[in-house]
Amino acid sequence: MTIELEPSAQTDGFHLVVDALKLNGIDTIYGVVGIPITDLARLAQAEGIRYIGFRHEQSAGNAAAIAGYLTQKPGICLTVSAPGFLNGMVALANATTNCFPMILISGSSDRAIVDLQQGDYEELDQLNAARPYAKAAFRVNRPEDIGVGIARAIRAAVSGRPGGVYLDLPADVLRSAIDAKTGALSLVRAVDPAPRQLPSPESVGRALDLLASAKRPLVILGKGAAYAQADEAVRAFVEASGAPFVPMSMAKGLLSDNHPQSAAAARSFVLGQADVVVLIGARLNWLLGHGKAPQWSPTARFIQLDISPTEIDSNRAIAAPVVGDISSSLAALLAGVEHAQISPRAEWLDAIEAHKRHNAERMAEHLDAKPDPMDFYSALRAVRDVLADNPDVYVVNEGANTLDFGRNIIDMHTPRKRLDSGTWGVMGIGMGYAIGAAVTSGGRVVAIEGDSAFGFSGMEIETICRYKLPVVIIVFNNGGVYRGDDVNRGQGTDTAPTVLMKSAHYEKLIEAFGGTGHYVTDAVGLTGALAEALASGKPALINCVIDPATGTESGHLKKLNPQSALAHAT
Numbered sequence: 001m002t003i004e005l006e007p008s009a010q011t012d013g014f015h016l017v018v019d020a021l022k023l024n025g026i027d028t029i030y031g032v033v034g035i036p037i038t039d040l041a042r043l044a045q046a047e048g049i050r051y052i053g054f055r056h057e058q059s060a061g062n063a064a065a066i067a068g069y070l071t072q073k074p075g076i077c078l079t080v081s082a083p084g085f086l087n088g089m090v091a092l093a094n095a096t097t098n099c100f101p102m103i104l105i106s107g108s109s110d111r112a113i114v115d116l117q118q119g120d121y122e123e124l125d126q127l128n129a130a131r132p133y134a135k136a137a138f139r140v141n142r143p144e145d146i147g148v149g150i151a152r153a154i155r156a157a158v159s160g161r162p163g164g165v166y167l168d169l170p171a172d173v174l175r176s177a178i179d180a181k182t183g184a185l186s187l188v189r190a191v192d193p194a195p196r197q198l199p200s201p202e203s204v205g206r207a208l209d210l211l212a213s214a215k216r217p218l219v220i221l222g223k224g225a226a227y228a229q230a231d232e233a234v235r236a237f238v239e240a241s242g243a244p245f246v247p248m249s250m251a252k253g254l255l256s257d258n259h260p261q262s263a264a265a266a267r268s269f270v271l272g273q274a275d276v277v278v279l280i281g282a283r284l285n286w287l288l289g290h291g292k293a294p295q296w297s298p299t300a301r302f303i304q305l306d307i308s309p310t311e312i313d314s315n316r317a318i319a320a321p322v323v324g325d326i327s328s329s330l331a332a333l334l335a336g337v338e339h340a341q342i343s344p345r346a347e348w349l350d351a352i353e354a355h356k357r358h359n360a361e362r363m364a365e366h367l368d369a370k371p372d373p374m375d376f377y378s379a380l381r382a383v384r385d386v387l388a389d390n391p392d393v394y395v396v397n398e399g400a401n402t403l404d405f406g407r408n409i410i411d412m413h414t415p416r417k418r419l420d421s422g423t424w425g426v427m428g429i430g431m432g433y434a435i436g437a438a439v440t441s442g443g444r445v446v447a448i449e450g451d452s453a454f455g456f457s458g459m460e461i462e463t464i465c466r467y468k469l470p471v472v473i474i475v476f477n478n479g480g481v482y483r484g485d486d487v488n489r490g491q492g493t494d495t496a497p498t499v500l501m502k503s504a505h506y507e508k509l510i511e512a513f514g515g516t517g518h519y520v521t522d523a524v525g526l527t528g529a530l531a532e533a534l535a536s537g538k539p540a541l542i543n544c545v546i547d548p549a550t551g552t553e554s555g556h557l558k559k560l561n562p563q564s565a566l567a568h569a570t
C-alpha cells in the first residue's frame with residue numbers, strides 16, 4: 001500500500017523577493033522591466049508595492065537614490081541583466097558617492113553559462129562589475145537565501161555612511177520553487193538597520209573645548225546633516241553657538257537662507273578667515289577646496305561630525321573628530337554647549353555683516369537688471385520670486401551655469417527641498433530626482449535644467465505625464481553646453497562641440513504626452529508660466545530662452561578647466 005502525501009504549498013523566488021521587501025517596509029520600486037524580472041514587477045504591484053516604470057534605468061536608479069535620501073529607507077531600483085544593469089550602475093555609483101541609501105536589484109543570466117563565457121542572453125558577470133561602485137554587493141544563489149540577501153542589502157544601504165548596494169538575482173533563483181513554509185521561515189526583517197551611533201564623551205569634550213577657544217567660529221552644514229533629519233538639533237546647536245553658518249548646496253534650507261546667522265553671502269570671506277570650523281555632515285572634498293589654502297586658513301582648526309571614522313583626516317588634520325550619527329552627536333554637544341561659553345568675537349560678526357551687505361548689493365544690481373534676451377540672473381530672479389510664494393516646492397537643479405547661479409539665487413527655507421548634481425557634479429539626475437521626490441512626497445517639484453542637462457534624462461517626461469506627477473520643468477535654453485555661441489574652429493559646417501540647437505522647442509516634447517508646454521522669452525512670461533504651471537499641479541515644461549552669450553565655460557569651475565591652447569589661440 002502506498003501512502004498519498006498531501007502536496008505541501010509551494011512558493012518561488014519571485015514571491016519570496018516581494019514578501020521580503022514588504023516585510024521590511026519597502027513600498028515602492030523604480031525600474032524598467034524585461035527578462036527575467038517582468039513578473040517580479042507584476043507581482044510586486046499585485047501585492048501592493050508601487051511600481052514606477054521608467055524609460056531608462058539610470059533615471060529609475062536616480063529616483064530610487066533620491067527617495068532613499070529623502071526617506072532614510074533604501075530606494076529600490078529594479079533592472080534586467082547586462083545592459084539594463086549597466087544603465088543602472090551610474091545611478092548606483094552616484095548614490096554611493098553622495099551617501100544615499102539605494103539598492104539596485106538586477107536579474108541575471110545563467111551562472112554556469114556566464115562563468116564559462118558561453119554567450120548567454122544578456123550575459124555579464126554583474127556582481128564583479130558592480131563591486132567597485134557599490135558600498136556592498138551580494139548575489140543570492142538559492143531561493144531560501146533571498147530573505148537574508150535582502151536584509152543584508154537593506155542593512156548595508158542604510159547603516160553607518162549610507163550608500164548604494166547591488167543585489168544580484170539570477171533568473172533560475174527567481175523561478176525556483178520551494179516549500180512555502182520553509183520560504184516563510186527564511187525571511188528576515190532587519191531590526192534597527194541604522195542604529196544610533198553615539199560619539200565618545202571624550203570626543204564631545206574635546207570639540208566643545210576647541211569651540212570655546214574660537215574667536216572666529218564657523219559651522220558648515222552638509223547634506224549628511226540634511227539626511228540625518230536632525231533639523232531641530234541643527235538649529236539649536238547653531239543658535240546656541242552663535243556662530244555663522246554656511247550650507248552646502250543640498251543642505252540649503254536646513255536653516256532658512258534668511259536666517260540671521262547665515263553667512264552664505266560672505267562665503268569666501270568666512271572660509272578664509274574662520275579659526276575654528278565645525279563640519280556637520282560635510283566632507284572636505286573638492287567642493288570645500290579640500291580644506292586647504294587658498295580657500296581656508298592654514299591655521300584653522302576643524303571639528304568634524306561624521307558617522308564614518310575614515311572620513312576624518314581625509315584631506316587635512318582634524319583637531320576634534322566627533323564620530324557618531326549626527327542626531328546623537330549634536331545631542332551630546334548641545335548638552336555641554338551652555339557651559340562651554342562659546343562667544344564669537346563681535347568684530348567677526350560685524351565683518352561678516354559688512355561682507356554680506358556688500359555682496360547682496362552687488363547681486364541686487366544683477367538681479368534688478370532687465371536684459372533682453374534674459375540672462376541667468378534675470379531668469380532665476382523670476383523663478384526665485386515665484387518659489388518664495390511656494391516654499392513647499394522641491395527644487396531639482398542641474399547644468400553648469402544653471403546650477404551655479406541657481407544655487408546662489410534660489411533661497412531655500414525648508415530642509416531637504418534642494419536636490420542637485422551633488423558630489424560628482426553629474427548631469428542626468430534631473431528627471432529621476434524630480435520623479436523620486438514627487439512620488440515619495442506627493443508634493444510639487446520644479447526642475448531647473450540647463451538645456452544640455454535636460455537632454456540626459458528628458459525622455460522621462462513621458463513617465464512624469466503617465467503618472468500625472470506635479471512636476472514643472474524649466475529648460476534654460478541658451479543653445480549649448482555652458483553657452484550657445486561657440487564656433488567650429490575647423491573647416492566644416494558642423495556645430496562647435498558645446499553648441500546645441502538654439503531654435504529647439506522643448507515645450508513641444510511634453511505636449512506629445514498631454515502635458516502643458518510654455519515658451520517664454522522674458523521674465524514676465526516666465527513668472528506667469530511658472531505660477532500657472534505650479535497652480536495647476538500638472539506636468540508642464542517651460543522652454544525659457546536665455547541669451548546664448550551669457551554662460552561661462554564650466555560655470556563656476558573655471559579653476560578645474562584651464563582654457564586650452566586652442567581657445568587661447570583664437
Ligand code: ADP
Nearest residue numbers: 161222223224228248281282283306307325326
Ligand atoms: P556635502 O556635499 O553637502 O558637503 P557630503 O556628501 O560631502 O556633503 O558629506 C556628507 C557626509 O555626511 C559624509 O561624510 C557621510 O559619512 C556623513 N553622514 C551621512 N549620514 C550621516 C549621519 N546620519 N550621521 C553622521 N554623518 C552622516
Ligand code: TZD
Nearest residue numbers: 399400401402425426427450451452453481482
Ligand atoms: N556628462 C555627465 C554625466 N556629467 C557631466 N557633468 C558632464 C557630462 C559635463 N558637463 C558639465 O559638467 S555641465 C554640462 C556638461 C555636459 C552641461 C552644461 O550645459 P547646460 O547648462 O546647458 O546644462 P548651462 O546653464 O548652459 O551651463
